Amino acid sequence: xxxxxxxxxxxxxxxxxxxxxxxxxxxxxxxxxxxxxxxxxxxxxxxxxxxxxxxxxxxxxxxxxxxxxxxxxxxxxxxxxxxxxxxxxxxxxxxxxxxxxxxxxxxxxxxxxxxxxxxxxxxxxxxxxxxxxxxxxxxxxxxxxxxxxxxxxxxxxxxxxxxxxxxxxxxxxxxxxxxxxxxxxxxxxxxxxxxxxxxxxxxxxxxxxxxxxxxxxxxxxxxxxxxxxxxxxxxxxxxxxxxxxxxxxxxxxxxxxxxxxxxxxxxxxxxxxxxxxxxxxxxxxxxxxxxxxxxxxxxxxxxxxxxxxxxxxxxxxxxxxxxxxx
Amino acid sequence: xxxxxxxxxxxxxxxxxxxxxxxxxxxxxxxxxxxxxxxxxxxxxxxxxxxxxxxxxxxxxxxxxxxxxxxxxxxxxxxxxxxxxxxxxxxxxxxxxxxxxxxxxxxxxxxxxxxxxxxxxxxxxxxxxxxxxxxxxxxxxxxxxxxxxxxxxxxxxxxxxxxxxxxxxxxxxxxxxxxxxxxxxxxxxxxxxxxxxxx
Numbered sequence: 001x002x003x004x005x006x007x008x009x010x011x012x013x014x015x016x017x018x019x020x021x022x023x024x025x026x027x028x029x030x031x032x033x034x035x036x037x038x039x040x041x042x043x044x045x046x047x048x049x050x051x052x053x054x055x056x057x058x059x060x061x062x063x064x065x066x067x068x069x070x071x072x073x074x075x076x077x078x079x080x081x082x083x084x085x086x087x088x089x090x091x092x093x094x095x096x097x098x099x100x101x102x103x104x105x106x107x108x109x110x111x112x113x114x115x116x117x118x119x120x121x122x123x124x125x126x127x128x129x130x131x132x133x134x135x136x137x138x139x140x141x142x143x144x145x146x147x148x149x150x151x152x153x154x155x156x157x158x159x160x161x162x163x164x165x166x167x168x169x170x171x172x173x174x175x176x177x178x179x180x181x182x183x184x185x186x187x188x189x190x191x192x193x194x195x196x197x198x199x200x201x202x203x204x205x206x207x208x209x210x211x212x213x214x215x216x217x218x219x220x221x222x223x224x225x226x227x228x229x230x231x232x233x234x235x236x237x238x239x240x241x242x243x244x245x246x247x248x249x250x251x252x253x254x255x256x257x258x259x260x261x262x263x264x265x266x267x268x269x270x271x272x273x274x275x276x277x278x279x280x281x282x283x284x285x286x287x288x289x290x291x292x293x294x295x296x297x298x299x300x301x302x303x304x305x306x307x308x309x310x311x312x313x314x315x316x317x318x319x320x321x322x323x324x325x326x
Numbered sequence: 327x328x329x330x331x332x333x334x335x336x337x338x339x340x341x342x343x344x345x346x347x348x349x350x351x352x353x354x355x356x357x358x359x360x361x362x363x364x365x366x367x368x369x370x371x372x373x374x375x376x377x378x379x380x381x382x383x384x385x386x387x388x389x390x391x392x393x394x395x396x397x398x399x400x401x402x403x404x405x406x407x408x409x410x411x412x413x414x415x416x417x418x419x420x421x422x423x424x425x426x427x428x429x430x431x432x433x434x435x436x437x438x439x440x441x442x443x444x445x446x447x448x449x450x451x452x453x454x455x456x457x458x459x460x461x462x463x464x465x466x467x468x469x470x471x472x473x474x475x476x477x478x479x480x481x482x483x484x485x486x487x488x489x490x491x492x493x494x495x496x497x498x499x500x501x502x503x504x505x506x507x508x509x510x511x512x513x514x515x516x517x518x519x520x521x522x523x524x525x
Contacts, residue, residue: 289516296513
């Protein structure tokens with residue numbers, strides 16, 4: 001619904017509530033997310049080289065072009081200026097292996113925007129996080145490309161000059177298949193194999209602190225998500241910090257699970273949502289067929305959001321003892 | 327034995343979810359998922375028919391069809407069992423919950439042709455399950471169906487308010503949701519259920 005449609009000829013705007021405006025727009029929120037993701041993007045380019053920059057550019061380009069093309073098809077004003085497609089493209093790029101051929105991020109971005117978002121009616125209507133829809137689609141369609149990792153620059157210095165890039169495994173792969181525990185400092189800084197923007201916990205935390213300080217994201221989902229993972233890791237007898245720092249958990253917990261559209265919005269629902277993501281992530285990491293479970297965990301919980309919100313809707317003021325959710 | 331039952335059960339409910347991984351029972355999933363209450367009613371009816379029909383068809387296969395060497399009658403015999411059970415459910419529902427009976431409408435008798443029920447009955451035989459394993463498989467599959475249809479109903483209630491492009495409204499967008507949900511369920515692929523329960 002476009003508020004402008006209700007513009008009265010007298011110049012007075014007639015629109016349903018809320019009427020209070022505070023200057024926060026979709027665009028300013030998306031801009032904040034992009035700013036928050038800059039450290040992780042820069043870290044990805046620093047560790048994995050120019051290829052990472054090209055992958056990022058392809059994903060963003062694909063997302064923006066798809067968004068513009070669909071707006072054109074639907075005869076709506078071009079909506080790429082709201083920045084949401086930019087964020088989707090960037091998030092998708094950050095959870096791709098750094099050395100993929102450049103058509104892959106484009107295909108993923110097209111799927112993410114077209115199927116993950118536009119078919120549902122565009123911004124604010126989608127059920128699943130579009131970037132994760134794109135990633136899951138790529139994992140299902142191109143499993144080999146999506147699990148071919150690279151050594152970050154600097155970790156293979158002893159072979160410098162011999163090869164352009166070396167393939168490797170992620171810390172979660174190493175623990176699972178070879179029983180090798182990656183040093184926590186490497187995990188924290190990001191000097192490990194993995195997706196382009198997921199490796200540097202430090203960079204992701206910097207951005208997350210910015211988002212929390214600006215009030216862009218709520219603390220409940222990340223806290224519940226990370227807390228659950230830490231507790232379960234402890235129960236499974238693995239250092240909780242390893243599971244917190246490894247894989248795409250930080251990226252998922254702060255930037256994807258907190259999506260306003262596909263994540264839960266009720267306060268209680270956010271806690272349930274975060275715990276559910278944590279449980280599923282750890283179950284997949286420990287018992288699943290895939291070494292990493294963040295993508296699937298968040299998508300599965302996205303599917304459960306309508307039900308979670310139904311049972312965690314806040315009481316209406318004056319609604320009495322009974323929940324007035326219905 | 328117990329470990330095997332758990333593996334079959336979790337496998338049927340999540341890893342090989344009858345709807346989202348084996349793509350059986352899509353018609354009720356699309357037809358009766360408009361509201362949560364209808365989905366619950368359908369889910370209950372399906373798990374009931376699935377569990378009982380699996381038990382009866384298992385006995386039928388092993389004590390009638392095989393001794394008489396008339397396995398080729400399997401399809402007809404199984405459908406007869408399922409249809410009878412559906413009639414029974416219809417009568418009970420009409421008596422005790424006429425509102426749900428009307429809400430489910432044609433989809434209630436159509437449980438007879440719900441391929442998930444026939445599919446589960448046939449899978450029990452194909453995989454050489456014993457009687458207890460058959461029960462575990464059928465109840466697991468039924469719960470998997472309930473999980474899928476309830477998740478689905480929640481999502482569809484939300485889609486009612488979404489600005490879905492006109493050509494995609496209704497069944498098309500429901501199929502897209504089913505596809506995306508199925509992608510999310512890939513996360514359960516290869517789950518080591520046996521490890522999980524320390525078996």
